[in-house]
Amino acid sequence: TGTPKGVMNEHLGVVNRLLWARDAYQVNSQDRVLQKTPFGFDVSVWEFFLPLLAGAELVMARPGGHQDP
Structure with a gap:
């Protein structure tokens, strides 16, 4: 969308969201979570940190690897 944008977010807000999820x-x-969202998108935060917080395995998808063949 043009110029990169950002917003300050407190640590507590992110942790609260991760604990809720x-x-x-x-x-x-015992779980595995697929990291498929590019890390430049805000949604990638949940995909990346949720399994680490829960002790689950984080599986990194190859580019395009989450799509149907």
């Missing part, structure tokens, strides 16, 4: 989706150390 861990409990809502019941992510635990």
